Each structure stands twice: as structure tokens, then as C-alpha cells.
């Protein structure tokens with residue numbers, strides 16, 4: 001990376017790419033900022049989902065519309081420009097044709113169909129910068145974590161979220177389970193929903209809790225980005241409540257996690273959030289289909305009530321599912337109940 005202006009432009013491109021109004025879909029989130037030789041912004045570009053112009057093409061088009069000359073400019077992009085003709089033409093070609101002198105790339109494109117842009121640009125005599133500051137490279141990786149997982153695994157990334165008491169109960173003996181965790185943990189769940197493409201609950205949870213499955217802020221307002229709301233299982237359940245501004249609702253009429261994930265993947269959904277209950281979580285765990293587990297542990301004891309995970313078919317300690325603890329945080333609720341968050 002050459003200078004501070006490029007770092008600032010990349011931070012800006014990452015902010016642009018994370019735009020919550022970009023629709024859910026199978027494409028990566030990509031942002032682009034064009035800088036003139038003095039480091040001033042000429043134009044910004046954003047990819048708005050499958051079938052729409054790529055971020056680089058969007059930025060070039062905006063520059064053209066505002067009469068800005070991009071000859072000799074630097075393009076700062078969050079993802080390596082593509083080399084393929086897909087739903088749109090190759091961005092490397094567009095950058096070369098526009099007379100761009102330098103391209104700063106935060107993340108290599110792991111998609112074999114589109115990869116190789118950096119080399120293509122260099123071959124055309126363009127200066128390519130791949131050594132971006134680690135924090136920005138990290139943000140670029142994080143931005144499309146689920147998309148990259150999809151390319152590798154051919155199925156969505158699965159994050160499971162569990163709320164439990166200290167003795168591992170998901171609900172009280174009478175079935176009441178709504179307020180196990182405190183306000184900070186609930187806010188965190190809404191953040192997870194906003195990040196996910198689809199939130200799934202089992203039919204059992206849908207019947208007992210009738211959850212809204214929307215992403216909301218502390219005041220109950222709907223977030224800009226809403227996941228698809230899905231109920232999975234074979235028990236007949238009433239439809240999820242109609243909520244204006246909420247994500248569309250889907251029924252996954254299967255008990256087979258693989259089939260459910262395949263169906264969601266086919267619909268372009270790349271990040272699944274499992275929100276319970278115990279049967280749904282067990283089904284995914286049994287198939288080895290939980291990539292991340294987030295446990296919210298409430299400072300409460302019940303001594304009775306269902307466990308967070310149903311039977312996994314394990315009898316001996318040697319068969320235990322071993323997880324790796326990746327992080328522990330305190331979810332502080334000033335004046336309310338604070339909980340522990342464990343990430344596996």
C-alpha cells in the first residue's frame with residue numbers, strides 16, 4: 001500500500017461494500033473507490049447483487065457520468081477485479097480500457113471462474129498493490145466470509161446460536177423460555193440476524209415461541225437488512241406472523257439438514273443462522289453441519305427443563321462432540337441481566 005489516502009479509500013470502499021440495503025444473494029459484496037493522482041476521490045462504486053454491474057464498472061460509469069477523467073487514476077477495490085464474462089463483462093478489461101494506472105486489491109478472488117485479475121492487470125502494465133494493511137485485509141475477508149465458504153463447501157455457512165442457563169437448560173420445565181438471557185444478549189442476537197441471509201427455527205420452536213425472526217434495534221425498529229425467516233420440520237405449524245418490512249417467510253418441509261441447506265443455497269442464500277430449538281440443533285450437529293456455535297450463558301439455574309441440544313446418539317465420553325473455544329465475552333446490560341458469550 002502506497003499511502004494513507006489509499007488506506008482511507010480502502011476503508012471507505014469496505015464501508016460502501018457493507019451497505020445493508022444490498023439485497024441478499026449469491027454474489028460477493030464489493031466496493032470500489034477511484035482516486036486521482038492527488039489522492040482525491042473521483043468516484044465510488046458498489047455492487048448491488050447478482051446481475052447488476054460490478055463495483056469497478058459502477059465506479060467507472062459514475063466517473064463518466066460526472067465527467068471525471070480517470071486516465072492515470074488509482075482504483076481501490078475490496079475484491080480482486082474479475083477476468084470472466086459472466087452476467088457482466090470482465091472488470092480487468094474495463095479498468096485497462098479506462099486507462100487506470102494502479103489497482104489496490106484487498107482480497108484475492110477465490111472464485112476460480114473469475115480469478116487471476118491481478119496478473120491480468122500487471123500484464124497490461126498496471127501497477128497492482130496487494131499489500132494492504134492487515135486490519136483492512138481482515139475486514140475484506142470478513143465481509144464475504146459466508147460467500148467464500150459457499151465457494152469452498154457448496155453449501156451455506158451455518159452459525160448456531162444457543163441461549164442456556166448455567167446448567168444447560170434451554171427452557172424451564174413448564175416450557176417457558178423467552179427470557180433466559182438479558183438485554184445485551186438479545187441485542188447481539190438481532191445483530192446476528194441482521195448479518196445472516198436466513199434464520200431457521202424448528203417447527204417446535206415456532207409453535208412454542210412464535211418468534212418474529214426479525215432484526216431489530218433496541219427501540220424495536222426493524223434494521224435495514226432483514227434475513228429470510230424459515231421454519232424447518234414436518235410438524236404442521238401456523239405461518240410466521242406477517243410483519244411489514246420483515247424478510248420473506250419460507251417453510252423447509254424436511255428434517256434433513258443437508259436437503260434444507262441445498263434448497264437455501266439454490267436460492268442464493270449463503271449464511272444460515274440456526275436459532276433452535278434442541279431438535280433442530282441436534283439434527284445439524286449430528287450431520288457435522290454447524291460451522292460456528294455461539295452460546296449465550298445466563299447466570300441462572302433451573303435444575304430442570306429441556307437441554308439446549310437433543311439426543312446426539314452419544315453414549316460414551318469418547319464419542320463426545322469436541323468443540324474449540326474461540327472467544328469469551330461478557331454481554332453487559334447496565335441495570336439488567338448480563339450474560340456470557342462463548343464462541344466455538
Ligand code: AOF
Pocket residue numbers: 027028030031046047049050051053054055056079080081082085086087088091109111114115
Ligand atoms: C460481483 N461483484 O463487484 C465483483 C465480482 O455473477 P457475475 O457474472 O456477476 O460474476 C460474479 C463473480 O465476479 C463473483 O463470483 C466474483 O468472483 C467476481 N467479482 N462479483 O458480484 C463485483 N467484482
Ligand code: ZN
Pocket residue numbers: 054055056081082083089090091092
Ligand atoms: Zn467484475
